[in-house]
Amino acid sequence: xxxxxxxxxxxxxxxxxxxxxxxxxxxxxxxxxxxxxxxxxxxxxxxxxxxxxxxxxxxxxxxxxxxxxxxxxxxxxxxxxxxxxxxxxxxxxxxxxxxxxxxxxxxxxxx
Amino acid sequence: xxxxxxxxxxxxxxxxxxxxxxxxxxxxxxxxxxxxxxxxxxxxxxxxxxxxxxxxxxxxxxxxxxxxxxxxxxxxxxxxxxxxxxxxxxxxxxxxxxxxxxxxxxxxxxxxxxxxxxxxxxxxxxxxxxxxxxxxxxxxxxxxxxxxxxxxxxxxxxxxxxxxxxxxxxxxxxxxxxxxxxxxxxxxxxxxxxxxxxxxxxxxxxxxxxxxxxxxxxxxxxxxxxxxxxxxxxxxxxxxxxxxxxxxxxxxxxxxxxxxxxxxxxxxxxxxxxxxxxxxxxxxxxxxxxxxxxxxxxxxxxxxxxxxxxxxxxxxxxxxxxxxxxxxxxxxxxxxxxxxxxxxxxxxxxxxxxxxxxxxxxxxxxxxxxxxxxxxxxxxxxxxxxxxxxxxxxxxxxxxxxxxxxxxxxxxxxxxxxxxxxxxxxxxxxxxxxxxxxxxxxxxxxxxxxxxxxxxxxxxxxxxxxxxxxxxxxxxxxxxxxxxxxxxxxxxxxxxxxxxxxxxxxxxxxxxxxxxxxxxxxxxxxxxxxxxxxxxxxxxxxxxxxxxxxxxxxxxxxxxxxxxxxxxxxx
Numbered sequence: 001x002x003x004x005x006x007x008x009x010x011x012x013x014x015x016x017x018x019x020x021x022x023x024x025x026x027x028x029x030x031x032x033x034x035x036x037x038x039x040x041x042x043x044x045x046x047x048x049x050x051x052x053x054x055x056x057x058x059x060x061x062x063x064x065x066x067x068x069x070x071x072x073x074x075x076x077x078x079x080x081x082x083x084x085x086x087x088x089x090x091x092x093x094x095x096x097x098x099x100x101x102x103x104x105x106x107x108x109x110x111x
Numbered sequence: 112x113x114x115x116x117x118x119x120x121x122x123x124x125x126x127x128x129x130x131x132x133x134x135x136x137x138x139x140x141x142x143x144x145x146x147x148x149x150x151x152x153x154x155x156x157x158x159x160x161x162x163x164x165x166x167x168x169x170x171x172x173x174x175x176x177x178x179x180x181x182x183x184x185x186x187x188x189x190x191x192x193x194x195x196x197x198x199x200x201x202x203x204x205x206x207x208x209x210x211x212x213x214x215x216x217x218x219x220x221x222x223x224x225x226x227x228x229x230x231x232x233x234x235x236x237x238x239x240x241x242x243x244x245x246x247x248x249x250x251x252x253x254x255x256x257x258x259x260x261x262x263x264x265x266x267x268x269x270x271x272x273x274x275x276x277x278x279x280x281x282x283x284x285x286x287x288x289x290x291x292x293x294x295x296x297x298x299x300x301x302x303x304x305x306x307x308x309x310x311x312x313x314x315x316x317x318x319x320x321x322x323x324x325x326x327x328x329x330x331x332x333x334x335x336x337x338x339x340x341x342x343x344x345x346x347x348x349x350x351x352x353x354x355x356x357x358x359x360x361x362x363x364x365x366x367x368x369x370x371x372x373x374x375x376x377x378x379x380x381x382x383x384x385x386x387x388x389x390x391x392x393x394x395x396x397x398x399x400x401x402x403x404x405x406x407x408x409x410x411x412x413x414x415x416x417x418x419x420x421x422x423x424x425x426x427x428x429x430x431x432x433x434x435x436x437x438x439x440x441x442x443x444x445x446x447x448x449x450x451x452x453x454x455x456x457x458x459x460x461x462x463x464x465x466x467x468x469x470x471x472x473x474x475x476x477x478x479x480x481x482x483x484x485x486x487x488x489x490x491x492x493x494x495x496x497x498x499x500x501x502x503x504x505x506x507x508x509x510x511x512x513x514x515x516x517x518x519x520x521x522x523x524x525x526x527x528x529x530x531x532x533x534x535x536x537x538x539x540x541x542x543x544x545x546x547x548x549x550x551x552x553x554x555x556x557x558x559x560x561x562x563x564x565x566x567x568x569x570x571x572x573x574x575x576x577x578x579x580x581x582x583x584x585x586x587x588x589x590x591x592x593x594x595x596x597x598x599x600x601x602x603x604x605x606x607x608x609x610x611x612x613x614x615x616x617x618x619x620x621x622x623x624x625x626x627x628x629x630x631x632x633x634x635x636x637x638x639x640x641x642x643x644x645x646x647x648x649x650x651x652x653x654x655x656x657x658x659x660x661x662x663x664x665x666x667x668x669x670x671x672x673x674x675x676x677x678x679x680x681x682x
Contacts, residue, residue, distance in 0.1 A: 013672040022220045023571060029216040033209045037394050044202050044370065045387045053358065053365030061350040061440075063198055063368050070201050074208040074432065081211045081428035085421045089216065092417050094223050097160075097167060098230030 021090050028088065032080055036073050044069035134478030135274060138328070138486050139308050145323045149316025158522045159509075162317035163501040164232050169322065169413045171422035174215075176430055177325040177410060177490070188551075189435075193442035194458040196374075196384040197367035198354070201439045203385055206397035211427035214401045219411050219420040221570035225670060226412040233498075234405045234562070235506040237412070241569050243666050244577045245510065252506035254561050254588055255405045256499055260536075262554035263495040267306065267540045270488045274301030302540055305489070310533035313493045314526055321493035322410065328486030333433055335480045339459075340437040342466040343444035350440045353447035360450055367446070388637035396641050400555045403563030406494050409501075492536075500529040549631060553595050560644025561588035564652050572656075573671045579656025587648025594640035598633035 047065035059067035153161040193200040229240030239248025275297045347353040366373040372384035445462040463480040467473035565583045568575035604612040
């Protein structure tokens with residue numbers, strides 16, 4: 001039987017469930033990080049750089065650009081971390097530890 | 112208009128007396144006691160897995176507070192920057208707002224899963240097993256040993272100097288690399304005590320001793336900082352009054368409250384501490400060095416289960432929120448209260464002594480705050496000793512020299528290797544390296560650029576190949592090393608190589624950004640070297656993988672396909 005026939009005969013396997021959930025969680029984290037990065041750099045760049053010191057005000061003791069550019073997104077990130085850690089991420093079985101010890105593995109990557 | 116604070120003259124600052132040396136004693140005793148507990152806890156299971164990985168039993172607190180928190184060296188530099196440059200340092204450090212989710216939420220589960228599937232104990236083990244490639248494992252091991260050894264040797268110096276300066280009457284209070292910290296008798300005593308303590312307790316308890324002492328000092332530091340925050344805010348009336356006081360100070364001015372920050376170093380006129388491009392790349396630096404740190408990856412591999420990883424995210428989020436922004440507020444208040452501290456590295460200890468002088472047992476309380484960097488340095492050295500020793504014993508000896516070594520042989524060799532590695536670090540510090548902080552950042556960035564992209568490829572990209580992984584590691588690390596060397600050797604090259612060097616450095620003109628110090632990196636287009644390292648690592652890793660033959664399905668299937676599907680037997 002040829003390889004092609006074999007491939008046609010065996011249905012594609014489902015992806016590993018931890019791989020799937022990890023990818024989903026990693027994408028959510030990457031999106032949050034990108035948003036936090038863009039917000040912080042844009043707000044701080046706009047309010048903190050080239051600023052006339054006479055226009056500086058304070059919010060809860062922080063210079064206004066620090067408060068809106070860093071304190072606020074940092075607080076939001078704490079809340080998001082709580083949500084991701086407590087609700088969004090799934091608990092999964094990581095499986096048993098492989099205890100076969102040192103194996104005589106072969107070079108698997110073709111150059 | 113709110114009232115301004117009276118300025119305190121620099122020569123009226125009190126000294127700490129015996130408080131610091133007493134507090135260091137407490138840290139040393141606590142570390143030895145913790146390592147004895149760790150020794151007891153690691154008596155079950157195989158030697159390699161218990162000594163180098165704590166039997167995969169790390170709980171949430173240990174994982175959260177030790178896997179991504181920066182080294183002692185970095186922690187000491189940060190308050191100094193706030194004191195010197197002002198509020199902009201909050202922007203410099205603010206990448207830590209996402210470190211809890213990036214550090215655990217991106218790679219956590221997959222690293223923990225793949226390390227279990229393969230029985231990997233070290234990071235090179237993981238690469239080797241996932242790609243079935245001894246060559247890849249060896250390259251990973253050599254890179255880790257290069258960057259970790261560099262970092263560890265620098266940390267030994269930090270430990271010795273903190274101990275030396277804590278002696279009563281030293282006249283100085285913390286790590287500062289100048290004439291006051293010359294290499295003398297007291298330095299060697301400090302080096303001996305520090306080395307014996309840290310090597311001794313790591314030998315006793317291995318990986319768990321390193322992690323638990325790290326946890327201990329992290330908790331101490333958290334409470335110490337919140338206590339200091341309360342004292343500093345009470346003494347100044349709050350950060351707004353402190354900031355207005357500094358802005359009115361004719362020697363500092365409004366630049367302290369704005370970006371790109373106050374330039375405190377007269378030797379570098381016109382230097383900008385944090386232009387926006389550098390601020391943007393610093394955001395990524397903290398995220399990526401945490402994500403790509405081999406010492407951090409090992410701790411994730413050692414976690415108990417996925418619940419541990421989840422809980423670590425919010426525990427670390429709360430911890431970071433209580434550390435970094437409060438430290439900024441403390442140091443701004445410190446500048447208002449003590450505007451003329453000659454060595455900015457001394458701001459936390461000076462402030463601690465100043466604010467606790469009227470309290471009962473004030474000297475000891477100040478000493479505990481002074482001892483925190485010592486604890487951080489001990490924890491860092493200890494974890495690197497474990498990573499380097501495991502690299503030599505597991506990745507070199509057991510893999511290439513004696514695959515059939517028994518438990519007794521491995522245990523004996525591990526103790527010997529750890530002792531010898533520690534001794535080499537001590538010998539290297541008899542004539543210690545200069546510019547500790549730069550070496551720490553250089554090693555962390557180099558390791559991050561070498562391993563972050565390859566770790567992501569290992570976890571998520573089935574098409575990645577061995578040559579692609581090797582290219583990603585070498586090109587990423589090489590880029591960071593090159594951008595540091597270009598700047599570090601600028602003066603020497605221009606002085607010795609003449610026209611050739613002049614034309615080369617014509618492409619890399621001298622810069623006036625970043626920390627104003629003699630030894631620093633070259634920020635190509637104003638961006639930190641780590642970001643360039645990651646970018647080149649990504650391009651090299653992906654391109655080379657796509658140009659080379661994919662790994663056979665039988666190698667990759669178990670990492671990417673569901674292995675639990677029921678096998679249907681023929682009727």
